[in-house]
Amino acid sequence: MTASNALKQGEFVGSLDCGTTSVRFIVFDENADIVAQHQLEFPQYYPHPSWHEHDALEIQSTSEECIVKACELLEEQGWAKESIKAIGITNQRETAVAWDRTTGKPLCKAIVWDDSRTKGTVAHFQHKLRVEGIEVEKGVFKKGEDGIKALRDITGLPLSTYFSAIKLCWMIDNYDDVKKAHDEDNLLFGTVESWLVYNLAGSAKTHLHVTEPTNASRTLLMDLHTLTWHEPLLKFFGLRPSILPKLVSSSEVVGHLAFGPLAGVPISGLVGDQQGALVGNKCLEQGEAKCTYGTGAFLLFCTGSEPVGSKNGLLTTVAYQAGPGAKPVYALEGSIAVAGSAIKWLRDSMGLIQSAGEVNTLAAKEDSTGGVYFVTAFSGLLAPYWDPGAAGLLIGLSSYTNPSHIARATLEANAFQTRGVIESMKLDSNKDLKHLKVDGGMTNGDLCMQVLADLGGFGVVRPEMRESTALGSALLAGSALRLFGWDISKPETLAHVNTRGNTNFEPSLPESQREEMWSRWQKAVERSMGWDEAPDED
Structure with missing residues (x-):
């Protein structure tokens, strides 16, 4: 390695991108060119059907x-x-981590966002919502359908296995150590960015326990309108306020790295991965949309400075908050649980391909699926169906079916689920989607x-540089310090960022064939739904 005093001095921003299966640290320059990066996978744990865990350590x-x-x-260069x-820092959002304050x-393994063990917990709170309701103002409760609407008005979310407060409640009910810590007020709860900041900033000394609105808006505990923890919801779920992290904005200095080669460097941008991709794709203004295709697929449509409630199965969420006290920007989101993980299933479980990239080559051997449809509901269906009891389904199989048909049906499943979300977005926003920016x-x-x-x-529209999730957190971090003149609240200051050529794909299928398919x-979706019904708990 070159001697330190001979190295060039520059100005770069780093992004720690903690996804579902791997972590990357990427160093960007002012134009969003990647200067250096390193990526490592970490273990996945599947102890029971529908369970998915991570070790936070x-x-x-x-x-x-x-x-x-x-x-x-970086120094080698x-x-x-x-x-x-x-x-x-950008992260898988709904994954729940519980740790000891002392x-x-x-206190246990983290429950990953796509884990669906909590169906019984959801059924319990659905019953509680029907019978007891939610307090909307002091002494006033709304029950039944009014309670369901009140929950969505406050949080933008339905009751679902997806969100992290449900996972935390399951932990308290099923792990003695978590329950004991909660009862003794020795529990800290957070999503992955909270856990990483706590540790990277030197937990033993700082006890820095923070989160920001894009992650907090996925807990079922935050008021979308005030960006504060909602006390009546904490009571509804039976949770202590003291376990929750402090809410900060998406773009501000929250602490500094306590050790390692970057000791003393500020941590100044926090954002959930899908909102990070929205920012990284520079979809910062009303009407712009992106979809990230990773383990799952996540489509976000920017709605501007006011939250737009969905009547068509979408989530209302915070897109980002540009700084302390800044007015938040909101988005509609449709989440698809299975996207790239279906290709991984073809590779690892079915042995149809040797690498993920081979799925396109295998699928290209046939010009259709031969009538096969694949509903990839491995852990239920998210938006716009919201059926945790849906099951994976391959239908239309015959003696004619071959591996190429199944590979192509897997790609088509991804497209159909994306269209399902976009159809709902059209209804909620009264706007057609002219194009979709993609990454992943x-x-x-x-x-x-x-x-x-x-x-x-x-x-x-596929950009050349597609590390949009990491870029989003880098833009927020740089904006907090006004590096390179970046200001996330002024999109024009990012005009020179990630401007290299795009690849455009336009529809070529006749509309009548598209609509028939x-x-x-x-x-096929209707036939997959309701297969695994949740227990009716009270």
Whole structure:
């Protein structure tokens, strides 16, 4: 490695991107070109059907190693690590972590966002909502359908296995250590960015326990309108306010790295991964939309400075808050639980392909699915169906069916589910989608993107630099310090960021064929729903 005093000094921003299966640390320059990066996978745990867990300590150690390795690569290229002036953190959002206030150690494994073990917990709170209701003002409760509407008005969310407060309630009910810590007021709860900040900033000394609105808006505990924890909801779920992190904005200095090669560097941008991708795609103004295709798929449509309630199965969420006291920007979101993980299933469980990229090659051997439809409801269906009891379904199989048909049906499932979300967005926003900006691992396949355009009936725009999630947190971190003149509240200051060429995919399928296939997909979805009914708890 070059001697430190011979290294060039620059100005860069780092992003720690903690996804569902891996962590990356990426160093960006002012134009969003990647200067250095390092990525590592961490273990996944599936102890029972529908369970998915992470070890929070493994996430922490993997994150620290990625930062070290990326800094080494930066210096190998002749840049001093001191060139990194700030870092942002972006994360898998609804994954729930519970740790001990005294020791700083996890009390159990983290429950991952797509884990659906909590169906009984959801049924319990649905019953409670019907019978007891939610307090909307002092002494005034709304029950039944009025209670359901009140919950959505406050949080933008339905009761679902998806959200982190439900996971926390399950932990308290099922893990003695978590219950004991809660009862003794020794419990800390957070999503992954809270856990990482707590540790990277030196938990033993600082006890820095924070979150920001994009993650907090996915807990079922935050008031969308005031960006504060909602005390009546805490009472409804039986949770102590003291376990929750302090709410900060998405773009401000919240602390500093306490050790490692970047010790002293400010942590100045926090954002949930999908909102990070929205920011990274510069969809900062009303009417702009993106979809990230990773393990799942997440489509966000920016609605501006006022939250738009959905009547069509979407979530209302915070897109970002540009700084302390800034007016938040909101979005409508449709979440699809299974996208890239279906391709991983073809590879790891079915053995149809050797690598994820081969799915496009295999699917291209046939020009249709041969009548096969694949509803990839491995852990129920999210937006716009919201059926935790839906089951995965391959239908239309015959002696004619071959692996290529199934591979193509997997790509089509992704496109159909995306269209389902977009149809709901059209109804809620009264706007047609002219094009969809895309990023994530699945977008590398041209066939996958062409199938998306053909079955969706809209243009698909794929940028050259597609690390949009990481870029979003870097933009928020840089904006907090006004590095490079970035100001997330003024989109024009980002005009020079990530401007390299796009690839556009336009629909080529006749509309009559598209609509016939869409109709048959909807029939397949109906047949998959309600297969695994939740227990009716009271």
